[in-house]
Amino acid sequence: MxxxxxxxxxxxxxxxxxxxxxxxxxxxxxxxxxxxxxxxxxxxxxxxxxxxxxxxxxxxxxxIPNYPLMWAMFGIVRQPHPDAVVRGFRDQESTVWQYARGVDTVEYARLERGEPKLMAIVRRAGEVVGLVETRLSDDGVPLKARLIV
Structure with missing residues (x-):
């Protein structure tokens, strides 16, 4: 808990x-x-x-304006819908994903440099629904989250 x-x-x-x-x-x-x-x-x-x-x-x-944003506040990246187009990138300091389905786009970034954090942004028809920034402990437990809508 x-x-x-x-x-x-x-x-x-x-x-x-x-x-x-x-x-x-x-x-x-x-x-x-x-x-x-x-x-x-x-x-x-x-x-x-x-x-x-x-x-x-x-x-x-x-x-909560959007469920992927809610999950990101708790440090969790949701699996994409089976019909989603998925793109991603990874290097030593970050992992970035993008899920697109219809007019909805969900983007996640897990940043490891300095204090670990998970960021998520959700767009519907190109318009930003909201943004989450969650600071994480070294073992991935959420320490602080901020939702901007």
């Missing part, structure tokens, strides 16, 4: 809280989050790219 703190900021407001996630490889997780002083508790079970159980029902869509 990973415990984390979260912070949401936009042009109008800022709020934060704490949460936990339990991951069952290769494609399942349960996460629980709450706001300040335990306000607005939310829980969800996610399998692959869909939520199976969410309380309150619309919580995942409000918090």
């Amino acid at each position: 990973h415990r984390f703190k979260w912070l949401f900021q936009d042009d109008r407001a800022s709020t934060g809280g704490q949460g936990s996630v339990r991951i069952a490889p290769p494609d399942s997780l349960r996460f629980d989050v709450m706001g300040p002083f335990g306000a607005n508790p939310t829980a969800a079970v996610v399998v692959g790219d869909s939520s199976r159980w969410v309380r309150p029902e619309d919580a995942v869509e409000q918090m």
